[in-house]
Amino acid sequence: MNARVILSIVVLALGGVAAMLPNAKNSSLELNEKALHQELLLSSHFVTADELADLLINQDPSLQLIDVRTIEEAKKDPLPGAINIPLDSMFSPDKNFYLDQTVMKNILYSEDDQLATQVWMIARQKGYKNNYLLQGGLRAWKNNIINPKYPEQTASKAAFELYEKRAAASQYFTGAEKVIKPKVAPIIPIQRRQKKKVQGGCS
Amino acid sequence: MSHHNYITGKTKYMNPYLAGVLLGLVLLMAFYLTGRGLGASGAMKSVVVTGIETVAPTKAENSDFYSKYIQGDNSPLNSWLVFQVLGVLVGGFLSGALAGRLGWKTEKSPNITSKRRWILAATGGALFGFGSQFGRGCTSGAALSGMATLSVAGFVTMMAIFGTAFLFAYFFRKNWI
Amino acid sequence: MGPIIPVYEISTELNFLVAFLIGLGFGFALEQAGFSSSRKLAGMFYGYDTTVLKVFFTAAITGMLGLTFMNYLGMIDMSIVYVNEYYIESAIIGGVIMGIGFIVGGFCPGTSVCAAAIGKKDAWAFLGGSLIGILLFGETYNWWKDIYTKNFLGGVKLSDTLGISDGFLVLLIIVAAIMMFWVGEWAEKKFKRPDITKEM
Numbered sequence: 403m404n405a406r407v408i409l410s411i412v413v414l415a416l417g418g419v420a421a422m423l424p425n426a427k428n429s430s431l432e433l434n435e436k437a438l439h440q441e442l443l444l445s446s447h448f449v450t451a452d453e454l455a456d457l458l459i460n461q462d463p464s465l466q467l468i469d470v471r472t473i474e475e476a477k478k479d480p481l482p483g484a485i486n487i488p489l490d491s492m493f494s495p496d497k498n499f500y501l502d503q504t505v506m507k508n509i510l511y512s513e514d515d516q517l518a519t520q521v522w523m524i525a526r527q528k529g530y531k532n533n534y535l536l537q538g539g540l541r542a543w544k545n546n547i548i549n550p551k552y553p554e555q556t557a558s559k560a561a562f563e564l565y566e567k568r569a570a571a572s573q574y575f576t577g578a579e580k581v582i583k584p585k586v587a588p589i590i591p592i593q594r595r596q597k598k599k600v601q602g603g604c605s
Numbered sequence: 606m607s608h609h610n611y612i613t614g615k616t617k618y619m620n621p622y623l624a625g626v627l628l629g630l631v632l633l634m635a636f637y638l639t640g641r642g643l644g645a646s647g648a649m650k651s652v653v654v655t656g657i658e659t660v661a662p663t664k665a666e667n668s669d670f671y672s673k674y675i676q677g678d679n680s681p682l683n684s685w686l687v688f689q690v691l692g693v694l695v696g697g698f699l700s701g702a703l704a705g706r707l708g709w710k711t712e713k714s715p716n717i718t719s720k721r722r723w724i725l726a727a728t729g730g731a732l733f734g735f736g737s738q739f740g741r742g743c744t745s746g747a748a749l750s751g752m753a754t755l756s757v758a759g760f761v762t763m764m765a766i767f768g769t770a771f772l773f774a775y776f777f778r779k780n781w782i
Numbered sequence: 783m784g785p786i787i788p789v790y791e792i793s794t795e796l797n798f799l800v801a802f803l804i805g806l807g808f809g810f811a812l813e814q815a816g817f818s819s820s821r822k823l824a825g826m827f828y829g830y831d832t833t834v835l836k837v838f839f840t841a842a843i844t845g846m847l848g849l850t851f852m853n854y855l856g857m858i859d860m861s862i863v864y865v866n867e868y869y870i871e872s873a874i875i876g877g878v879i880m881g882i883g884f885i886v887g888g889f890c891p892g893t894s895v896c897a898a899a900i901g902k903k904d905a906w907a908f909l910g911g912s913l914i915g916i917l918l919f920g921e922t923y924n925w926w927k928d929i930y931t932k933n934f935l936g937g938v939k940l941s942d943t944l945g946i947s948d949g950f951l952v953l954l955i956i957v958a959a960i961m962m963f964w965v966g967e968w969a970e971k972k973f974k975r976p977d978i979t980k981e982m
Contacts, residue, residue, distance in 0.1 A: 405622040406836075406967065410960045413843055417956035420850045420949035617816075621836035622963075624815035628837060629844020631807035636849060637857070638800050640785030641864045643808050645892035646912070653916045670923035688798040692805020693812070693892065694899045700813035701900030709901040712820050714978075719903075726820070726904040729887015730894065730911025731918065733880050737891060738919035739930065740876020742866065744890040745808075747873070749838065751866035752955075753845030755939045755948060758866035758873050765877020767826075770884045774827035777885050781824040782975060 438526055447522065448537040449509050451546045452564075455571040457509075458482060466506040470521045471513060479540070481511070482575065492521055493528075502530045511536035511543070547571050617704060632753055639685070642750020646737035648690035650674065651681040714781055725780055740765075784858035809896050811841075818897040819982045820888030820904060827885060829973030831982075832966035839959040846952050853948075865937030872930045887911065 441447060449457075457465050458481075467484035469476045476486035487497050501508060502525075510518040510533060518535050525533050536543065545551075550568035553561040619627070635643055654674045658665040658681070665671040674681050701707050713722035737743040740762050742751070748766060751759020783789060787797050815837045816822045825831025852858040884890060889897060889908045897905035919926070941951040 405620045406963050409622045409840065410963070413847065413956050414960065416847050417953035420847060421953040423850065423854050423949045619814040621815060621833045622840050624811055625837040625840025626844050628811040628815065628841035629848070631804060631811055632841055632845040633848035634807070635804045636863060637784040637786065637852065638804070639787045640862050645895060649891060649912050650916050653913055653920060657920065668920065668923065669927065670920045685797065685801045688801035689805035689808070690895055692802040693809035693895045696806035696809025697813040697818060697896035697899035700810045701818060706818065707900050709903065711903045713904065722904050723907040726887045726907040727911035729883045729889070730908035731915035732883030733887060733890060734912030734915025735919045736876045736879030736883055738916055739879060739926065740873050741869065743880065743892065745892040747866055749842055752842040753849060754863060754865045755846060755941050755951060756866040757938045757940045757943055758868050760940055761870065761873045762877045765874050766881045766884060769878045769881025770827050773882055773885045778828065781821060782828055782978060
């Protein structure tokens with residue numbers, strides 16, 4: 403067999419396979435829906451109110467709370483150290499770096515789960531990492547940490563311990579507010595690689 | 606692959622299909638590493654722009670065309686394509702040396718003089734250079750790389766180049782055969 | 783994931799080294815194929831040597847098959863890869879002028895560099911000429927500016943225009959190329975010029 407015949411057979415076979423492939427995905431950088439759904443189900447992206455309280459009390463330097471509600475809402479009851487970036491400006495070029503970075507552990511929250519989940523999903527689809535959600539939102543925070551319910555007399559020992567802890571945290575966040583140092587560490591915008599089209603050809 | 610060139614029976618050149626696969630792999634490597642295909646005329650443009658910038662800097666900056674390729678203090682010669690074409694020069698030389706094809710000579714039809722061949726080559730070069738700017742790339746940058754990415758521009762340029770060359774081939778046959 | 787250099791922001795020096803190495807392969811492949819010979823290139827248009835057709839299409843098919851599979855396997859981010867921009871008028875006009883340049887000069891810019899490297903004087907003349915041609919375009923740019931920038935549509939893919947999948951278009955091109963190869967082999971026998979090919 404000569405080279406032409408061999409080449410013809412090989413490329414025809416490969417071309418046949420290529421023709422059966424689904425049309426090109428344009429970018430595999432972004433998560434597809436299925437993977438996103440999976441991640442949501444695993445709920446590894448959630449931070450509970452108790453975990454958040456621990457992080458805040460220990461003044462974890464890598465923590466960054468992000469309030470995604472509107473400016474008016476956020477003014478009423480901010481969490482300590484939180485910055486407010488409303489959803490509509492979240493992905494604008496001057497705010498984008500808050501989410502698109504690799505040093506801070508961002509915890510997004512809104513009144514409940516909904517709004518923050520929306521932001522988190524967009525961020526995740528864009529391939530951003532290190533973003534988490536406050537489980538149950540601000541409501542869960544208020545119910546569990548700020549106003550913890552005294553457990554029933556019949557509750558387990560663990561429930562009482564949890565209550566003790568929460569009550570202490572509540573004290574910390576409501577009474578001794580001056581203890582909480584305002585966040586001073588500025589976020590250094592991490593320049594994510596610009597997804598820029600290559601300039602090519604001969605021009 | 607018993608005979609590489611069955612007209613002469615020599616095995617001087619690589620089998621064209623094999624050479625094509627090799628060239629295709631280089632092209633693919635270029636895409637994988639840099640996101641762009643191969644090119645040639647862009648490097649020549651860099652040379653021209655550098656020349657203009659050196660001789661008449663104000664003119665270069667005021668021109669809509671040259672100013673596109675001038676970026677601050679960075680010389681236009683400091684470009685990807687210039688280095689790639691330097692590579693072509695060395696790669697071509699290595700291949701020619703390995704195959705024993707080095708030699709200072711003019712290749713032409715016996716019907717024409719060397720001088721005529723040079724004039725024709727220079728004229729053809731000028732046309733190609735001009736056309737490559739118009740078409741945003743030459744056979745490598747626009748046609749070959751363009752076709753590999755399945756771009757319409759690539760197919761159109763390829764058909765325009767080869768189609769026209771076929772159409773005009775008759776009028777220039779004395780220079781070649 | 784590719785393309786490596788823009789994605790991982792490799793330094794300029796390394797980028798240029800890669801450019802040089804790719805050029806090395808490019809030049810080597812062109813010269814091995816015989817593209818350093820103008821009469822071999824011109825043979826395409828008289829039928830006595832269709833190497834250009836074979837090499838060009840084999841390379842293009844290898845490239846497009848490779849890109850299609852790499853894209854499918856997620857090895858390359860095609861949204862970054864440069865797709866030649868669609869300016870239909872200037873592509874046709876430029877292509878026609880280049881076509882005349884090809885048959886008059888016997889080289890294209892890439893092959894002329896390659897031929898110049900092995901000492902072809904006519905290739906050096908072609909290279910000099912191409913610099914003049916680019917200069918001419920630059921000097922007269924304002925005359926062509928309108929048509930040069932007309933009908934811009936971005937990087938349009940033929941498969942999108944035809945409304946078929948990339949892979950299917952590749953298959954169609956492969957079938958067309960195989961038929962052309964067959965015609966090419968036939969032409970080489972019919973129009974053979976041993977006197978020319980012996981010299982090349």
